[in-house]
Amino acid sequence: KAGVTQTPRYLIKTRGQQVTLSCSPISGHRSVSWYQQTPGQGLQFLFEYFSETQRNKGNFPGRFSGRQFSNSRSEMNVSTLELGDSALYLCASSLALGGRDTQYFGPGTRLTVL
Amino acid sequence: AQSVTQLDSQVPVFEEAPVELRCNYSSSVSVYLFWYVQYPNQGLQLLLKYLSGSTLVKGINGFEAEFNKSQTSFHLRKPSVHISDTAEYFCAVSDPGTGNQFYFGTGTSLTVIP
Numbered sequence: 001k002a003g004v005t006q007t008p009r010y011l012i013k014t015r016g017q018q019v020t021l022s023c024s025p026i027s028g029h030r031s032v033s034w035y036q037q038t039p040g041q042g043l044q045f046l047f048e049y050f051s052e053t054q055r056n057k058g059n060f061p062g063r064f065s066g067r068q069f070s071n072s073r074s075e076m077n078v079s080t081l082e083l084g085d086s087a088l089y090l091c092a093s094s095l096a097l098g099g100r101d102t103q104y105f106g107p108g109t110r111l112t113v114l
Numbered sequence: 115a116q117s118v119t120q121l122d123s124q125v126p127v128f129e130e131a132p133v134e135l136r137c138n139y140s141s142s143v144s145v146y147l148f149w150y151v152q153y154p155n156q157g158l159q160l161l162l163k164y165l166s167g168s169t170l171v172k173g174i175n176g177f178e179a180e181f182n183k184s185q186t187s188f189h190l191r192k193p194s195v196h197i198s199d200t201a202e203y204f205c206a207v208s209d210p211g212t213g214n215q216f217y218f219g220t221g222t223s224l225t226v227i228p
Contacts (some may be wrong), residue, residue: 004157021161028195033216035218041159041220042159042204042217042218042219042220043204043221044218044221045215045216045217045218048215056215058215075211090158092157092158098117099146100146100165101161102148102163102207103158103160103216105150105157105158105159106157107155107156107157108157
């Protein structure tokens with residue numbers, strides 16, 4: 001089975017721009033979660049989607065949004081980019097909604113905001 | 115909300131020596147516990163998880179962890195490390211009380227010295 005794929009792997013943007021990141025989960029997985037990873041804060045939960053609905057949301061401003069499509073693929077969008085948004089964005093998929101199920105992580109998208 | 119504390123940010127250890135990476139979480143209510151490993155430029159990979167039952171959990175690559183409810187700890191151990199174990203290790207908690215949201219520690223960088 002193919003693993004979780006994320007595109008693009010690297011992005012460079014400037015302040016004020018917006019960006020869209022994409023995540024394709026493992027086939028059959030219906031839950032997709034997004035995390036922001038930075039050296040200072042570690043991994044912080046952004047949101048979780050299941051069956052095209054946002055089920056959980058972390059403590060991030062409204063500039064961070066996401067969606068999930070009927071094939072379980074997910075996108076996250078960050079508007080009005082700030083320097084502090086530079087991070088590795090990780091996507092993880094699991095069979096069911098959070099909790100007991102193992103989350104399988106993609107390699108991440110490295111976003112640099114200049 | 116849960117908080118996860120990994121007490122050591124960096125752990126150097128000689129090859130073939132034992133190692134323990136410490137993890138404590140904040141709440142004593144029933145939670146699910148996980149250890150993940152992250153190699154450079156890769157996503158996270160599950161090492162092991164505790165859902166219920168035996169407090170000693172065995173994972174991949176010779177790692178094991180012990181759940182201690184009274185001390186709210188889930189320390190990771192390996193009796194003999196290899197160079198290939200050099201990586202970042204993350205402890206995570208999933209709390210059913212908060213919709214099974216995952217909370218990660220800030221990570222422990224394990225360096226195995228030849």
